[in-house]
Amino acid sequence: MNIRYLALAFLLSAGLLAAACSDDASRGASDAPIIEDRGTAELTWWGQAMFTLVATDGTRVVFDPYSEIGYLVPTAEELAADVMTASHEHPDHNNVALAGDATVLRGLVDGDWADFDETFGDTRIFSIESFHDSSNGQERGLSTIFVIETGGIRIAHMGDYGESEMTGDQLDELGAIDVLLIPVGGVFTIDAAGATAIVEQIGPRVVIPMHYGTTALSIGLEPVDAFLEGKNARELGNSTVGFDVDALPAPGSAEIWVLDPAGG
Numbered sequence: 001m002n003i004r005y006l007a008l009a010f011l012l013s014a015g016l017l018a019a020a021c022s023d024d025a026s027r028g029a030s031d032a033p034i035i036e037d038r039g040t041a042e043l044t045w046w047g048q049a050m051f052t053l054v055a056t057d058g059t060r061v062v063f064d065p066y067s068e069i070g071y072l073v074p075t076a077e078e079l080a081a082d083v084m085t086a087s088h089e090h091p092d093h094n095n096v097a098l099a100g101d102a103t104v105l106r107g108l109v110d111g112d113w114a115d116f117d118e119t120f121g122d123t124r125i126f127s128i129e130s131f132h133d134s135s136n137g138q139e140r141g142l143s144t145i146f147v148i149e150t151g152g153i154r155i156a157h158m159g160d161y162g163e164s165e166m167t168g169d170q171l172d173e174l175g176a177i178d179v180l181l182i183p184v185g186g187v188f189t190i191d192a193a194g195a196t197a198i199v200e201q202i203g204p205r206v207v208i209p210m211h212y213g214t215t216a217l218s219i220g221l222e223p224v225d226a227f228l229e230g231k232n233a234r235e236l237g238n239s240t241v242g243f244d245v246d247a248l249p250a251p252g253s254a255e256i257w258v259l260d261p262a263g264g
């Protein structure tokens, strides 16, 4: 091999190595979102665990619609959902009467996990099995984590997560999470300390707390304050926020963005 080929071989292998390293730096190959389009996804918090996500392709996903729990209940027409998820069958999470013509993905069917991995337009939605308590579901049953991939962003909605720590399998399935929607209000789910531990395990870019006590909520949950204490938190003063993958905080920074409930 003459010196020119040697240099070429070196450059090629260096290039491959650099590509592999930069991949590793952002997320492992198996964690990479399947869909890599670009744009802004828009998320609105209604209150409790209910959100509308308008994906970058325009698909409207509504998570965990509540029934009468003190917040304003929007109509099916106002929501105009394409997809509606219910992490489990408790009335503050499964008001699928608001689905209209949407495809409904119930995380639990006949008391067992219904595992999903579906694609709607350019939006991928898959589910991960979880428990509503820290005793393998013996107190409060099962729940589901829903993960959405849109515009190169991976968002996890934790449902009524109640486990004291994420299992290795759950972390593997989650992959590199950009935006984490996580209950922090205790009583029926993880509380401020529990959520803090789970956030540390997952290491997302952005954390949006949910399922906590507010002036509107008629269910007695703890307020968000304890979860925010000593952390890098921003009150956005808005119910809606946009995510652009190129403008998000660095992986692992777990910046907390607090939304105002649109239903409260």
Ligand SMILES: [Zn+2]
Pocket (backbone or CB within 6 Å): 088, 090, 093, 132, 160, 188
């Ligand atoms: Zn529940």
